[in-house]
Amino acid sequence: xxxxxxxxxxxxxxxxxxxxxxxxxxxxxxxxxxxxxxxxxxxxxxxxxxxxxxxxxxxxxxxxxxxxxxxxxxxxxxxxxxxxxxxxxxxxxxxxxxxxxxxxxxxxxxxxxxxxxxxxxxxxxxxxxxxxxxxxxxxxxxxxxxxxxxxxxxxxxxxxxxxxxxxxxxxxxxxxxxxxxxxxxxxxxxxxxxxxxxxxxxxxxxxxxxxxxxxxxxxxxxxxxxxxxxxxxxxxxxxxxxxxxxxxxxxxxxxxxxxxxxxxxxxxxxxxxxxxxxxxxxxxxxxxxxxxxxxxxxxxxxxxxxxxxxxxxxxxxxxxxxxxxxxxxxxxxxxxxxxxxxxxxxxxxxxxxxxxxxxxxxxxxxxxxxxxxxxxxxxxxxxxxxxxxxxxxxxxxxxxxxxxxxxxxxxxxxxxxxxxxxxxxxxxxxxxxxxxxxxxxxxxxxxxxxxxxxxxxxxxxxx
Ligand SMILES: Cc1cc2nc3c(=O)[nH]c(=O)nc-3n(C[C@H](O)[C@H](O)[C@H](O)COP(=O)(O)OP(=O)(O)OC[C@H]3O[C@@H](n4cnc5c(N)ncnc54)[C@H](O)[C@@H]3O)c2cc1C
Numbered sequence: 372x373x374x375x376x377x378x379x380x381x382x383x384x385x386x387x388x389x390x391x392x393x394x395x396x397x398x399x400x401x402x403x404x405x406x407x408x409x410x411x412x413x414x415x416x417x418x419x420x421x422x423x424x425x426x427x428x429x430x431x432x433x434x435x436x437x438x439x440x441x442x443x444x445x446x447x448x449x450x451x452x453x454x455x456x457x458x459x460x461x462x463x464x465x466x467x468x469x470x471x472x473x474x475x476x477x478x479x480x481x482x483x484x485x486x487x488x489x490x491x492x493x494x495x496x497x498x499x500x501x502x503x504x505x506x507x508x509x510x511x512x513x514x515x516x517x518x519x520x521x522x523x524x525x526x527x528x529x530x531x532x533x534x535x536x537x538x539x540x541x542x543x544x545x546x547x548x549x550x551x552x553x554x555x556x557x558x559x560x561x562x563x564x565x566x567x568x569x570x571x572x573x574x575x576x577x578x579x580x581x582x583x584x585x586x587x588x589x590x591x592x593x594x595x596x597x598x599x600x601x602x603x604x605x606x607x608x609x610x611x612x613x614x615x616x617x618x619x620x621x622x623x624x625x626x627x628x629x630x631x632x633x634x635x636x637x638x639x640x641x642x643x644x645x646x647x648x649x650x651x652x653x654x655x656x657x658x659x660x661x662x663x664x665x666x667x668x669x670x671x672x673x674x675x676x677x678x679x680x681x682x683x684x685x686x687x688x689x690x691x692x693x694x695x696x697x698x699x700x701x702x703x704x705x706x707x708x709x710x711x712x713x714x715x716x717x718x719x720x721x722x723x724x725x726x727x728x729x730x731x732x733x734x735x736x737x738x739x740x741x742x743x744x745x746x747x748x749x750x751x752x753x754x755x756x757x758x759x760x761x762x763x764x765x766x767x768x769x770x771x772x773x774x775x776x777x778x779x780x781x782x783x784x785x786x787x788x789x790x791x792x793x794x795x796x797x798x799x800x801x802x803x804x805x806x807x808x809x810x811x812x813x814x815x816x817x818x819x820x821x822x823x824x825x826x827x828x829x830x831x832x833x834x
Contacts, residue, residue: 402495402697501655554654555592
C-alpha cells in the first residue's frame with residue numbers, strides 16, 4: 372500500500388513550514404474537472420483521482436458509437452489538461468474507500484492500494500446506467516456511459532450489418548438489421564437518429580446482399596412522451612421527426628425482457644416481441660456506489676437513483692469539508708446534466724478558496740439553468756432555453772456551437788469540426804474501425820467500466 376500525502380512534492384516546502392491545504396477530487400467528469408480548474412492558483416495542493424485516464428465528454432458518446440468521432444476526440448487525457456498546473460497531481464485508480472475520520476481516500480490500481488489524505492474532499496463520481504433490478508440485461512443491452520460502452524456499441528452496430536450480409540434466412544437478416552433503443556430521453560433519441568442516418572445515408576451502396584436503408588430502428592419508451600423534460604410541443608416534434616426518419620416510436624411501452632435475439636415489451640396493447648440483435652440501453656441512471664458509501668456513513672439520505680441529499684452548500688451533513696457534486700448529488704430537484712455538474716464543481720472549489728482566504732463562502736449553491744439541447748439528426752435538434760422552445764436547424768446550429776465550446780482542447784475542436792463535416796455535409800463516417808466482429812451479442816465484451824470493488828469501506832467520526 373502506498374501512502375500519498377495528497378500534495379505535489381515541493382522540495383521548497385520541506386523546511387518545517389506548515390503543510391499546504393490538501394484537496395482531493397474524486398472523478399474527472401464535468402464536476403471534478405471544473406472543480407480542479409477552479410482551484411488553479413489556490414493556496415492548496417490538489418489530487419484528482421479517477422479510474423480512467425481521461426475526462427469524458429459524455430454528450431458526444433453516441434457519435435463515437437456510430438462512427439462519427441474517434442474516442443480520443445471526446446476523451447482528452449487528464450494529465451495533459453493539467454500539465455501546467457503545478458499544484459495539481461493526477462492519480463489513476465478506482466476509489467474503494469473513504470475514511471471520513473482519518474480524512475483519507477483509498478484507491479486501487481490493479482490490486483495496489485494507495486491512501487491519499489485530504490483536508491477538503493470533493494466527490495464527483497457521477498452515475499452509471501440503471502437496469503431497474505434487471506442487471507442481467509447489461510450483457511446484451513449495454514448502456515452508453517463510458518468510452519468502453521461506446522466502442523462496444525460501435526463494434527456491435529457495424530458487426531450487425533456484416534452478419535446481416537451473410538444471413539442464411541430472411542428472418543435472421545431482419546434480426547441483424549433491427550436496432551432497439553430502450554429509453555426515449557436525449558441519449559435514446561440521439562442514438563436512434565444516428566442509427567437512422569448511418570443506415571439510410573452513410574452505408575448506402577456499401578453492401579450487395581442487403582439494403583442497410585431497410586434497417587428497422589425502434590425506440591421503446593415507458594412513459595407517454597419522448598424527451599418529456601423538453602415540454603409537450605418539442606416532445607411531439609421529436610416523435611414526428613423520428614418517424615419521418617423511418618424510426619418506430621413505441622410510447623407507454625415497458626421493456627420486460629432482453630436477450631441476445633430481441634426485446635420483450637408490455638403495453639396497453641399487450642405483450643410484444645421485437646426481434647433484434649443490437650440493443651442499446653438508454654433508460655435510467657444509477658448514482659455511483661460512492662454516494663451510498665458516504666451517505667451511510669453520515670446519515671445523509673439517498674433518492675431512488677442513489678443520489679446523495681446534501682446541504683444547500685453541497686456539503687455532507689456533519690462534514691463541512693466533504694462536498695458531493697454533479698450527478699451524484701441531490702439538491703433542490705436539479706437535473707442530471709453537465710451544467711449542474713460544472714456549476715456545482717466550481718461552487719465547491721470556490722467555497723474551499725473562500726475558506727482558505729478567510730472570506731465568507733456563499734451559503735447556498737444556486738443552479739443557473741442554461742437550457743437543454745438534444746439532436747435528432749443532422750440539421751434537426753430541439754432546444755428548451757427558459758421560456759424559449761426552438762426546433763429544427765436553428766436548434767441544431769446552437770447545439771453545434773455549445774458542444775464545440777465545452778469540448779476540451781483546441782485540437783479536438785478542430786478535428787471534431789472536420790469529422791462533423793464528413794458526416795453531416797457528406798455521408799461518410801470517419802471512424803468505422805471496430806475490433807474483432809463476433810456473431811453473438813453475448814460473446815462480445817460486456818459493456819465496460821471496471822467493476823466496482825465489492826468491499827467499499829468508509830468510517831465516520833465517532834466510530
Ligand atoms: C450518453 C450521455 C449523453 C448526455 N448528454 C448530455 C447533454 O447533451 N447535455 C447535458 O447537459 N448533459 C448530458 N449528459 C449528462 C452529463 O454528461 C452528466 O450530467 C455529467 O457528465 C455529470 O458529471 P459528473 O462529473 O457528475 O459525472 P461524470 O461525468 O459521470 O464523471 C464521473 C467520473 O467519476 C469517475 N469515477 C466514478 N466512480 C469512481 C471511482 N469509484 N473511483 C474513481 N473514479 C470514479 C468516472 O470515471 C468519471 O470520470 C449526458 C450523459 C450521457 C451518459
